[in-house]
Each structure stands twice: as C-alpha cells, then as structure tokens.
Amino acid sequence: MITIIIASFFSAVCAALGLGGGTVLMLYFALLTDIPQQQAQGINLLLFLPVAALSLWFHTKNKLVAWKRILWVILCGLPGVLLGCWISNIMDVGWLRRAFGIFLLAMGVHELLGQKSPDKRTENESSRTEPGGSDDSSQNA
C-alpha cells in the first residue's frame, strides 16, 4: 500500500509540473507490479483526470493556461486519440509494451541530452518574437 501512495503521489507531482507524470506511474506498473499493460494504461488515464482537474484549477488561478490557443490543439488531438486507441486495441500486448519501452528510451535520451539551457532558450525566443504570436504568453514571459 505504501508503494502505491508513493508512486501515485510522485507521479502526480510530476504530472502537475508538466514532466510526464503518467510515465512515472507506467514505470511503476511495468517494473514493480504484474498489472497487464492495457489495464495499466487505462488506470493511468483514469487517474490522470482528477489529478489534471486539480492541477488545472491551480494553473488557471495562476493565469498559466493559454486557453484560446489550446482549444485548437485539443481539436487536432481528438482524431489522434481515436487512432491511438484503435492501434493499441489491435496490437499484440507484448509489442505494445516493447513499443512503449522504445518510446521511453527515446524520451529519456532526449531529456538527458536534448535540453537547451534556460538562458539560451530565452535569447532564442526573444529574437523570434512575431506580431500576434505572443498574445497569451506575453503576460507571463
């Protein structure tokens, strides 16, 4: 029980920080439990909903959510969800697990090696400012 609390707490902290909290919980399921891959994915998705709702409440309060922009991104994401769910349904579970492992490896390498320093990011972004392109971000930039 204590591992469940630690895993869920840590994954939610990471999710709220935009660090991929779902991945942490999936790692817990994959490495420390014998829950089947598709069930683990479903639990992870279901659990994310109240966590995200709470995080969103805080983030909206802090004026960090660019709602106008994100609406279009959400609309483009919905067909992707249908496609992803369909593939996961027809895919062999062993291969689904391996595919997730490969995805994790790629993202892990990216996290370790692919990050720019915050100073460089700021310099690059300020030099790329475009008219009408910073309506939401300018409030917090």
Added chain:
Amino acid sequence: MNETNPTTGKLKKCLPLAGGFFTGILNGLFGAGGGMVAVPFLRSGGLDEKESHASSVALLMALSLVSTALYLHRGSMTIGDALPYLPGALAGSAAGALLMPKISTKWLRRIFGLLMIYGGIRMVTG
C-alpha cells in the same frame, strides 16, 4: 511592425496543432507520455515554459477524457482499479501545482531521463 518570415509564422501556428494530433496518438496508444511531446510543441507555438506545462495539462485532460471513455468501453480496466491510487495522486497534484511557480524543473528532468532510459531498457528486453 516586427520583421516576420510568413513561412515561419505559419509553421509556428501549425506545429502545436500537429503536436496535438501526435500527442493524441500517444495518449490513446500508450495512455501516457503525451505531456513530454506536448510541451515542446506548445513551446514552438510561442508559449513560455511554465505556460506550456500548464496548458499541456489542459490538452492532456481533454484527450484523456476521450481515451478513458474508450478504454472503459472496451473493458481494459474499471473505475475501481484506479481508486487505490487516487488519494496519493490528488495530494501529489496539489503539491506539484503549488511548487510549479517556485521551482526549476531542470534537475528533475535529468532524473527523469535516467529513470525513463532504465525503464525503457527493462520494457524492451523484459
């Protein structure tokens, strides 16, 4: 007026939309990992780091609603399966959101990277 390359301007608007589609695929396929992809795409659209992280939560919540409904419909899991994880998750969510405006995530990302590489190797070979 700022000097703007029209192609760059269009790309800057389209990249987050393409990222939304790709994030949706990952969300439905793996039930996780969308945030790591969504944040860089949102940044490419001109949002700053903290806004991108916060906005990715809004995106993932909407996509996860649809994915969850589909997973429940096909019987991959039940609501009861997730309940034991709920208290820790809610407490962690509040802690993370309160910490977000105050901390740098740089060192957390490095730990994450190592954890993901280790987990990825175990999942591919296990």
